[in-house]
Amino acid sequence: MPVTVLLVDDEPLVRAGLRAVLEAQPDIEVVGEAADGAAVIPLVRQLRPDVVAMDVRMPLLDGIEATRALLRTVDAPPKILVVTTFENDEYVYGALRAGADGFLLKRARPAEIVHAVRLVAEGESLLFPASVRRLAAEYGDGDGNRAARDVLERARLTEREGEVLRLMARGLTNAEIAARLVVGTETVKSHVSAVLAKLGARDRTQAVIAAYESGFVAPG
Amino acid sequence: MPVTVLLVDDEPLVRAGLRAVLEAQPDIEVVGEAADGAAVIPLVRQLRPDVVAMDVRMPLLDGIEATRALLRTVDAPPKILVVTTFENDEYVYGALRAGADGFLLKRARPAEIVHAVRLVAEGESLLFPASVRRLAAEYGDGDGNRAARDVLERARLTEREGEVLRLMARGLTNAEIAARLVVGTETVKSHVSAVLAKLGARDRTQAVIAAYESGFVAPG
């Protein structure tokens, strides 16, 4: 049985594009479309898609609210793949934290789009922007610091937040980080919360994973 | 001011070797020696070393108990560097969890020994065996699965524990791992605890770090 997908985007062109890309796959079926977040819940109840490809910025009800509403009101909710134009759209992080399962750039190549849909359908999650994830590869053998700095900038981490993330990625607790930076634990908590929000991470473990995956910290 | 070190090992030969290696450094000073764990606490009170290089297997009081006792009874305790002959000595994990700051193989090269002492003195921690950390590099471009399997074997992770660690390294919570593996959360907790113990990790974050550092999971 194919993976069923509901497309939610206010631009018909985008819906058509996604439909064309996804329908080209024998194992993926687009079962419906919606032009705004408000229409999503009844459609999901009716069509019971496996995956909802959801734009973030939409009239009436945006992708964040729609995601939250879906997860709150629907039994066995579909997987939610957040679609956006801009990497590091702050709204994306909001949606991920609202419970979305994955992240997809509109400019992604068709193969990536298909891959993303299959992944979230299987229950895997695309925790954070693929763009960030691949930054290390882009600068690959070049300047490592450049890559790290870039990840930091694109994620809009402040210098302090970057320090904190680095220490988190060394396995330190908030109290230990506080001692190391000679500040209060409440301060560290603030920074940690900011890091989690900006990386779309749910907890420090996911943040550390993001740090490794993005090349912000490197093994060895 | 130099880093001061207290050597604790029941074999005079090992103590002599460590002393020779460390004294060769201008910034490291060996301030004392002990032949068993029972002698450590009074010596530490008297000498107040920065670092205690502590054997694990010793008569009277082993390294684990000595570490525990030190941290419990001494104010501003020294950093503790656990020294052992065998990688994956179960005792080592016990010592690390008792609060030791680092891990050192007796067969390590002099430069590595010096490096380890300096690191723990600075407050950094060597979370898990360097041997494990470098396994990925050893098999580097070769068989990735081989490396992962090997890490798994050397850490003596069972198959199930390996599965759990992999899911931890994807950022899943215990409940999510339980759902994925179709078992109870209590079961997952058991596996997680086993993984933490075997990796010498304090929490899941450190375990995930270990997974990345060892090459058990790879970025990208």
Added chain:
DNA sequence: GAACGCCTCCCCCGTGCGGGGGAGGCCGGC
């Protein structure tokens, strides 16, 4: 001067996490 971003610290609160125990079922080896 006002506005903004950043760093700092504070409160309350729920809960996921991890420690420390134990225990039963299953299977393979001795």
Added chain:
DNA sequence: GCCGGCCTCCCCCGCACGGGGGAGGCGTTC
């Protein structure tokens, strides 16, 4: 047969963590 390893599940418990707020100081920018 018995034993040991592994997987499974259970209890209690304390605490670090993270969410949700707010707030003051400080430097830069406009």
